Amino acid sequence: MTADFGRQFKVAAAEGEYAAEISGRLRHSAEAGAELPAVGDWLAAELLPGEKRARIHGVLPRRSKISRKAAGTPVREQIIATNVDTLFLVTSLNFDLNIRRLERYLIMAWNAGAQPVILLSKADLSEAGFRERAAAEVSLAAPGVPVHIVSAQTGEGMEEVAAYFSGGRSCALAGTSGCGKSTLTNRLAGGELQRTSGIREDDSRGRHTTTHRQMFPISGGGVLIDTPGMRELQLWEGEEDGMSGTFADIEALAERCRFRDCTHEREEGCAVKEALGSGELDAGRLAGYRKTQRELAFLERKEKSRSSAGRGAGSGKRDRKERRSKNWLDED
Known part of the structure; x- marks a missing residue:
């Protein structure tokens, strides 16, 4: 599965990309406790003859699963992405930097079975002294986790980030709205694939622009999954x-x-x-x-x-x- 728009999906097969729907049997099974497919899943799907459509019948076993507690009640799990090798935890170098929130993202990454990597984004908008202090504080809160200072505008640190895709690896982005995930996606994928917007000047908070989960191929190999910004990260049970x-x-x-x-x-x-x-x-x-x-x-x-x-x-x-x-x- 390459994209999840809520009620519509896209899947990729050897013949190309198809609009997809979930079979009635699979949806009925999900109501009984089985999981619906998510971006990153390998699927058992039927390509409908003469159409650019597919029907999803099943989900193959996953090697990793990034999830959180869904908003509202009852208590249920929301799957963000699956089969991810590296999870980029993105936080911008401004007043929205929050160490306690970053710790929660780290818990989500470790529990998912993905390797966390922290990206301190929008380096071109911050002073050198603040960048150094922020990187030092983040490193103390995340011992052993790689930390990179990056700017999608100037290209700073992007070579180091691109190296994580070698060998056809799957990576995903997670962070709050406006932290620069979509801009990073455009830079890594080599085109204006995702819509972007600026931040509010009064509190450095971002505007919610990405509203769906989607996978993009990266030049040189590998794929990147961009996800909507999380205004609140509530951990899922068993963390x-x-x-x-x-x-x-x-x-x-x-x-x-x-x-x-x-x-x-x-x-x-x-x-x-x-x-x-x-x-x-x-x-x-x-x-x-x-x-x-x-x-x-x-x-x-x-x-x-x-x-x-x-x-x-x-x-x-x-x-x-x-x-x-x-x-x-x-x-x-």
Whole structure:
């Protein structure tokens, strides 16, 4: 699948690209819990004779899956892209740079089975001093993750980014609206394929221009999936692997705590508290770790509540209480 427009799709076969629809059997199976196809999926599809249309009958096994919690209720998963080797986490070098939000993107990438790479975009619009400080701060929050300062306008850093597509690899872009994903897509694909727009001057926030997910071939080999900007990233359940990858430094400290069930609050012999006191661990990073733990625990409670059979009359009160406690999901 090369494009998802909501109710319409595009697929690529050896004979070319086709408009596609999902078969009734597959859609019925999805209602029973099976997953619908997403951009990046390899498919079992029927090419309709004499037409430039195809009918999708099935989804082949995936090697990676990038997803998040869909907005609204009930709790459900929204698949962003599949079979991705490298996930570019794009954040612009302006006042919209947010380390805590970047940590959430890292969790999503590690849990998906994709290699995260951070792109600090729009380097041509920022001063050298700010760029250096931002890169240093991001590197501390993402140990071991490649960080590149790039500009699609001047070409700075684009050779390093293009190297990730070697060997026919699949890459995807993720980030907030206006961080420069579509401009990067146009630069890498060698044409004006995606519509772009500027940012608001008062708060450096971007305008929402990309409204669908689409795959583009990259000259020299490989493909790139551009995705709509995420105004809010709510993590999907079962992100433990992503937590370990993103907060490996905190979890390594926790291994040295005196008590295995240490909450890192008031216990004696807490290595995390000691690191916080000595300045080895940043207070904001620890706050992000705790906030993410609360969010994942919340998702687990919601899923258990949704799947439990025969809810009692008191469940409505519990649900209302959980909805009132959701304020910690808001971005800093």
